Amino acid sequence: MGMGMGVGPNCELYPNGALLENPNDSHSFYQCSNGIGYLLQCPANLIWDPQKQLCDFDDNVPEPE
Numbered sequence: 123m124g125m126g127m128g129v130g131p132n133c134e135l136y137p138n139g140a141l142l143e144n145p146n147d148s149h150s151f152y153q154c155s156n157g158i159g160y161l162l163q164c165p166a167n168l169i170w171d172p173q174k175q176l177c178d179f180d181d182n183v184p185e186p187e
Contacts, residue, residue, distance in 0.1 A: 130159035143172040
């Protein structure tokens with residue numbers, strides 16, 4: 123998984139280790155650490171499943187409501 127900082131969620135509102143979806147890219151998500159959101163990439167061919175809090179195959183991830 124790649125990692126980088128970017129404009130993301132206000133992680134000061136979440137505990138360390140919180141995993142948050144990236145509304146702009148289903149192939150990545152944010153992990154909060156000390157109030158900073160770090161952008162992480164899912165491995166190739168996987169997308170972020172916000173319900174399970176992990177990267178999974180597209181067929182296993184339900185459509186957003």
